[in-house]
Amino acid sequence: MTTKLQKPRQRFAICINTDDADLLTPRMVYQVLPDESAAKSDYIRVIDNEGEDYLYPARYFVLVDFPQPVKRALLRTRAPVMRSVATERSRVTSAQRKNL
Structure with a gap:
């Protein structure tokens, strides 16, 4: 008997x-x-704002089931990388220097 993957x-x-x-x-x-072992400890593995997969407490999330077209669109979309406060400050400082 053959099974499909x-x-x-x-x-x-x-x-x-x-x-x-x-x-x-x-x-x-x-x-x-x-991540089955994480699930046993009430954690889930998600791709966070930095684009890295990491374990977080499951209580931080609600699992959702989207229609297939929405899932495809979400998988094609890259999540924005969150900038650190230091990066934002240096960007503002550089912009301010241009005006001097």
């Missing part, structure tokens, strides 16, 4: 809480990666 199901979650606003943004949608 199933494509991994694409999962997404909406952040509802965070203790690090640089890495997670409340009300933002994140891609969830499979």
